[in-house]
Amino acid sequence: xxxxxxxxxxxxxxxxxxxxxxxxxxxxxxxxxxxSQGPLYCSRITASLFPSRFPNFDxxxxxxxxxxxxxxxxxxxxxxxxxxxxxxxxxxxxxxxGSLMFLFRGDFGCFLYTGDFRWDxxxxxxxxxxxxxxxxxxxxxxxxxxxxxxxxxxSFPSRQVAANLVADIITSHxxxxxxxxxxxxxxxxxxxxxxxxxxxxxxxxxxxxxxIHLLGFQDIFTTNTTCTRVRAVPRYSFSIQTLEGLNTMCPxxxxxxxxxxxxxxxxxxxxxxxxxxxxxxTYETIPRAVHRFHDYMYxxxxxDHSCYEEIGEFIELVKPKSMKGIVVxxxxxxxxxxxFGRICGTSQPPQVLLMRPxxxxxxxxxxxxxxxxxxxxxxxxKEKKRKRGDSxxxxxRIKKRARIQVKSAKISEVx
Numbered sequence: 001x002x003x004x005x006x007x008x009x010x011x012x013x014x015x016x017x018x019x020x021x022x023x024x025x026x027x028x029x030x031x032x033x034x035x036s037q038g039p040l041y042c043s044r045i046t047a048s049l050f051p052s053r054f055p056n057f058d059x060x061x062x063x064x065x066x067x068x069x070x071x072x073x074x075x076x077x078x079x080x081x082x083x084x085x086x087x088x089x090x091x092x093x094x095x096x097x098g099s100l101m102f103l104f105r106g107d108f109g110c111f112l113y114t115g116d117f118r119w120d121x122x123x124x125x126x127x128x129x130x131x132x133x134x135x136x137x138x139x140x141x142x143x144x145x146x147x148x149x150x151x152x153x154x155s156f157p158s159r160q161v162a163a164n165l166v167a168d169i170i171t172s173h174x175x176x177x178x179x180x181x182x183x184x185x186x187x188x189x190x191x192x193x194x195x196x197x198x199x200x201x202x203x204x205x206x207x208x209x210x211x212i213h214l215l216g217f218q219d220i221f222t223t224n225t226t227c228t229r230v231r232a233v234p235r236y237s238f239s240i241q242t243l244e245g246l247n248t249m250c251p252x253x254x255x256x257x258x259x260x261x262x263x264x265x266x267x268x269x270x271x272x273x274x275x276x277x278x279x280x281x282t283y284e285t286i287p288r289a290v291h292r293f294h295d296y297m298y299x300x301x302x303x304d305h306s307c308y309e310e311i312g313e314f315i316e317l318v319k320p321k322s323m324k325g326i327v328v329x330x331x332x333x334x335x336x337x338x339x340f341g342r343i344c345g346t347s348q349p350p351q352v353l354l355m356r357p358x359x360x361x362x363x364x365x366x367x368x369x370x371x372x373x374x375x376x377x378x379x380x381x382k383e384k385k386r387k388r389g390d391s392x393x394x395x396x397r398i399k400k401r402a403r404i405q406v407k408s409a410k411i412s413e414v415x
């Protein structure tokens with residue numbers, strides 16, 4: 001595709017149409033309340049989050065796209081000035097609320113940009129049928145792939161299984177307060193599942209509650225700490241130091257839902273009550289999917305990204321002529337052509353593989369990526385305070401109320 005036509009998750013000048021896959025901060029760097037480069041295409045849910053994320057943003061720039069149907073755009077070639085016809089389809093990416101992948105086709109060929117996605121067989125049937133029908137018409141020339149976990153060491157269960165494991169940890173600690181680390185957007189389904197299966201409310205910080213209400217969840221979440229023993233907290237406030245501080249006041253267990261292998265060696269204990277409970281008794285994935293590596297902390301392999309096996313299944317389905325990984329800065333980066341180039345008829349590229357990521361570096365990478373602000377200075381300051389054991393200030397920060405200016409403006413629908 002000629003440069004200067006469209007941009008996906010890129011916000012610099014020079015394009016005629018812009019596409020946003022979802023509202024996570026690593027995909028919105030460059031967006032701000034004063035951004036005005038051109039029309040911005042996104043899902044209805046993503047559009048609803050703009051006033052809270054980017055106060056003063058000109059909402060008339062937003063174009064809400066339909067799901068699973070073709071939309072046409074008329075653009076102009078920057079080089080020749082001739083008309084360029086572009087057709088695109090938005091498909092549910094099953095990553096976080098409002099996340100989309102975009103399929104583009106025209107005289108330039110057919111490109112599929114996944115954004116971040118989870119190709120979970122339990123959830124993706126409708127999206128799969130839509131995608132299969134579309135690529136049968138126009139085979140994919142280039143696949144731009146979420147390669148976050150494109151490495152055989154990353155294997156984890158479906159989100160449904162992992163959510164049951166989280167609920168199981170909670171029921172195995174009836175006398176404990178529970179904190180669950182989450183991002184500013186995403187893992188709502190996990191929290192809803194825990195709430196329903198245990199018949200409890202979930203505490204969230206005020207800014208998060210606003211987002212949850214925008215997503216349509218009303219009765220499950222609360223900011224009243226006296227209503228529940230289960231709290232969802234920002235990832236940046238979740239640490240062993242914080243848990244140790246909380247345990248001086250009340251028995252507390254922390255749960256980190258993540259696809260990352262947080263520790264090389266899980267914490268060893270004599271008691272094994274978690275793995276003998278009813279909820280997890282039927283799951284063969286338990287030894288790999290849950291790890292306890294500290295007295296106060298569990299990790300559960302719950303991820304909103306596709307694991308290695310799912311990536312392979314997706315590439316086999318799409319059968320692109322070529323592909324490129326869209327994640328290039330991760331410490332677990334692997335070029336998808338290394339493992340799956342044979343599907344495209346491409347020889348594997350020369351590359352030294354990361355066979356076992358360093359846990360400390362992975363921990364730091366996730367904390368930085370999941371923090372909703374783009375200012376790295378703030379992130380570094382928070383890490384310094386955590387190292388000093390400043391758990392009290394971390395807890396106070398998550399209780400501050402957000403003052404968000406909501407601007408009323410027209411958001412265009414795309415026919």
